[in-house]
Amino acid sequence: MLEKLAEIEQVGLATLAEIADEAALNQWKVTHLGRSSAIMDLFKNMGEVSKEERGAVGREANQVKQALEAALTQKMAALREVALRRSLSQERLDVTLPGRAIPRGRLHPVTQTLREIYRVFADMGFQVYRSREVETDEFNFQLLNFPPHHPAREMQDSFYIQSQEERGDNPILLRTHTSPGQIRAMREYSAENPENPPPVRIILPGMCYRYEQVSARYESQFTQVEGLAVGRNITFSNLKGTLSDFARRMFGQNVRARFRASHFPFTEPSAEMDIECFLCGGEGCAVCKSTGWLEILGCGMVHPTVLKNGGYDPERYTGFAFGMGPERITMLRRKIEDIRYFWANDLRFLEQF
Ligand SMILES: [Zn+2]
Structure with a gap:
């Protein structure tokens, strides 16, 4: 055992x-x-x-x-x-390896430019006024002094909301520019005190839509920033001073600006503002087409008819307005050659900003 x-x-x-x-x-x-x-x-x-x-x-x-x-x-x-x-x-950990980056969202390059524009104009006392994207022909064209059959209408081919039969004489459309907001803002301000309406100092940013042949230079949707100042004794030199100051704050203290005569139905007189090309310092390059100047915005004194349509007596009030394209400014500064990148939602593009 x-x-x-x-x-x-x-x-x-x-x-x-x-x-x-x-x-x-x-x-x-x-x-x-x-x-x-x-x-x-x-x-x-x-x-x-x-x-x-x-x-x-x-x-x-x-x-x-x-x-x-x-x-x-x-x-x-x-x-x-x-x-x-x-x-x-x-399962050894190598503590010397660099950490994995946390993917972070970014602001769209155009939003970055917009915010810079807001900041510059806010410093000058302008407020942001947001207006509707769906408009009537009356606000988009008629009240801004585009008579029916005006040739300038053809430059702004529109996206209509209604079918051809439904349209009538005041069709609904996607705004082709931010300018109809000028009339809405002026009417809102003047309604407060029709006898003695308050001064207006606003910028109107937002998306606009045009029935365009899309190309590297033209998109069917794009942003605009419109500006409007209405009050007593506002002159063309106020316009020049404000916009030259904007150019310096936006593009550099030493940048020079020039104004060229132009035409828009809703301003008289009208001008376009160029700034000295910041890519070549005015020497002349491919972007400025060897001129040394870059076209940045359109502007002018508010047309008396537009003032009247907004509820301001053109005998007592004057004003200036301007409009610019944040995409164009972003393209020039970031050397982007095709406007279609902005709204194509391609992360390879967007992640670069
Ligand atoms: Zn240049």
């Missing part, structure tokens, strides 16, 4: 030594220490052992069982140690 016990211990320890993973270890535990293992069988059948031997066999059996259990505990710890070492070496 004692020999059998020695064999049980020997076989148990030998097989245990060969085990290399936890699943095999669990199996070993069932085989060598489980309910139907050889050692447990021996305890169950202790009654068959003679009285003389029973004491010695019992002690020995207990020792074998304890030895097997101790060996099992040791093996378990050893396997855990191996597993821990493996996971430490395989």
